[in-house]
Amino acid sequence: MSRIAYVNGRYVRHAEAAVHIEDRGYQFADGVYEVCEVWRGQIVDERRHGDRLERSLRELSIRMPMTRAALSQVMREVLRRNRVRSGFVYLQVTRGVARRDHFFPSPDTPPALVVTARNVAPETGDRGAETGVGVITVPENRWDRVDIKTVGLLPNVLAKQKAKEAGAKEAWFVDADGFVTEGGSTNAWIVTKDNTLVTRPAEHGILKGITRQVVLDMIARNGLSFDERPFTVKEAKEAKEAFITAASTLVMPVVRIDDTAIGNGYPGELSRELRQQFHDVSEMDPV
Numbered sequence: 001m002s003r004i005a006y007v008n009g010r011y012v013r014h015a016e017a018a019v020h021i022e023d024r025g026y027q028f029a030d031g032v033y034e035v036c037e038v039w040r041g042q043i044v045d046e047r048r049h050g051d052r053l054e055r056s057l058r059e060l061s062i063r064m065p066m067t068r069a070a071l072s073q074v075m076r077e078v079l080r081r082n083r084v085r086s087g088f089v090y091l092q093v094t095r096g097v098a099r100r101d102h103f104f105p106s107p108d109t110p111p112a113l114v115v116t117a118r119n120v121a122p123e124t125g126d127r128g129a130e131t132g133v134g135v136i137t138v139p140e141n142r143w144d145r146v147d148i149k150t151v152g153l154l155p156n157v158l159a160k161q162k163a164k165e166a167g168a169k170e171a172w173f174v175d176a177d178g179f180v181t182e183g184g185s186t187n188a189w190i191v192t193k194d195n196t197l198v199t200r201p202a203e204h205g206i207l208k209g210i211t212r213q214v215v216l217d218m219i220a221r222n223g224l225s226f227d228e229r230p231f232t233v234k235e236a237k238e239a240k241e242a243f244i245t246a247a248s249t250l251v252m253p254v255v256r257i258d259d260t261a262i263g264n265g266y267p268g269e270l271s272r273e274l275r276q277q278f279h280d281v282s283e284m285d286p287v
Contacts (some may be wrong), residue, residue, distance in 0.1 A: 004081040006074050006115040011081060014116065023112055024095040024105070029152035031094030031112075032056040036075070037247045039122065041085050042284040044247070046072065048210045053093070056149045061104070062095050065113040078115045079287050087120040088248065092151060125250060129275055132255030132267040133169035135188075135244070137233050138162060140173040140181050146207055160184040168256070170244055172233075175205070179230035182206040183244050186252075189215070191241035191270050196225040211245040214282045218274055221281065233257070241268030251275035 003014035025031035034053045037044040050068050057064060065071070075089050094112045098105030142155045159171035163184070170183045180188050181200060187209040189199045197219060202208040219226045236242055242254035242262045251274045253267030262268075 003116075003118070004078065006078050006113070008112055008114075011077070017114070017116075019112060019114065020097040022100055023097050025092065025112065025151055026094075027100050028102075029150060030060070030062075031092055031151045032060065032062070032149050033090065033092040033151055034149065035247050036089050036091075037250075038079060038084055038087050038089055038117070038287065039279055039284075041287050043075065043079075043089065043287060044279070045210050045214065045283050046075075046285045047283055048213065049247075052149060052208065052210065053091070057093060059145070059148045060095075060150070062093060063111050065093055065111040071113075074113075074115055075117075076287055078117045082117045082119070084117045084119050085287075086122050087118050089115065089117040091115045094151070125252070128169070129250075129252055129267065129272070132253040133244075134163075134167065134256035135170040135172050135183065135242075135254055136163050136166050136168045136258055137174050137180070138171045140175045142173065144205075146182075146205065147202070149207060156184040169252070170254075172236075172257070174233055177230075178232045178234075180233060180236060183246075186244035186246040186249055187212040188236075189243050189245065190231055190236050190239035191243075191268060192227075192235075193240050194225070195240070195270065196227050197270070198227045198229060198231050200230045201228050209245055211247055211250060211278075214278060215245055215251065215274060218277055218281050222277075224270075237262070239263070241271050243268075243271040243274070250278050 004011050005014045005017040007017050034049045036049050092114045096109040096112050098109050138159045163171040172183050172188050173181045182188050237257050237260040240263050244252050253271040255262055255265050
C-alpha cells in the first residue's frame with residue numbers, strides 16, 4: 001500500500017508529495033510542527049498538542065491553516081488512509097508560499113499545511129527501554145526561543161548526529177553555566193539519591209514538552225518528590241537515575257552520560273514505572 005500525505009488541501013501519494021520551492025518553511029524555516037503518538041488506534045494527548053501548536057503559531061504571527069476540528073479530521077483521515085494503528089502523525093504549518101523576502105508576505109497569504117503518518121510498532125521503543133540509552137553533552141548553541149516548536153532544527157540535527165556517531169541515542173545541550181537545558185528532541189530528567197525527580201523549568205530555555213507534562217501529572221498522582229530546577233552535568237552523572245521524555249520516546253531510561261554509567265548502569269526502577277503508567281495517565285482520543 002502506498003503511503004498517503006496531506007499537502008495543502010489534497011491527499012496525495014507520499015512519493016509524489018511536494019511543496020513549492022518558495023514555501024517559507026523551505027526558504028526560512030518559517031514554520032512550526034507537532035508530532036503526536038498514535039497508540040492502539042488512539043491519538044495521544046491531541047488536545048495538548050493542539051494547544052501548543054496554536055501557541056507556537058501565535059508567537060510567530062502565523063494563522064491557523066484551518067479550525068482545530070477540521071485539522072483533527074485531516075489527521076484522522078491521513079491515519080485512516082495509511083492504516084496507522086500505532087505510530088506517529090506529523091503536522092507542519094508554515095507561513096505559506098510567497099516571493100522570497102525576509103519581510104512577512106501579504107496578510108492574505110494562506111498558511112501551508114502538511115500532514116503525514118507512519119506505522120511504528122510499540123515494541124520498538126520498549127526494546128530500547130529494556131536496556132536504556134546513552135546521551136552525550138554538547139554546548140548550548142541554539143536561538144533563545146526554543147520554547148517555540150519551529151522547524152528550524154539545524155543545531156538539534158548536528159547534536160543528534162554527533163550523539164549517533166558516539167554510539168548514543170540523544171545529546172543534552174548544556175548552557176554557559178554548566179546546566180543541562182534539554183535534549184535535541186527530548187526533555188531531560190534525573191532522579192536524585194533520595195528519589196526526588198528533577199527537571200528544568202519550562203518557562204524559558206526549553207520546550208514545554210507534552211510528554212513532560214504527562215510525567216508531571218504522574219508525579220502528582222503518585223505523590224512523588226519533585227523539584228523543578230536546573231541541574232548540572234556533574235549532578236546528572238552522580239544521579240540515581242536519568243531519563244528523557246518525548247512523544248517519540250515516552251519515558252526512556254538513560255544509563256550513560258558521556259562515558260559515565262548512571263546508577264548501576266541499568267534502567268532505574270522509577271523510570272520504568274513511569275513508562276509503564278504513561279498511557280494510563282495521558283489523554284486518549286480514538287482515531
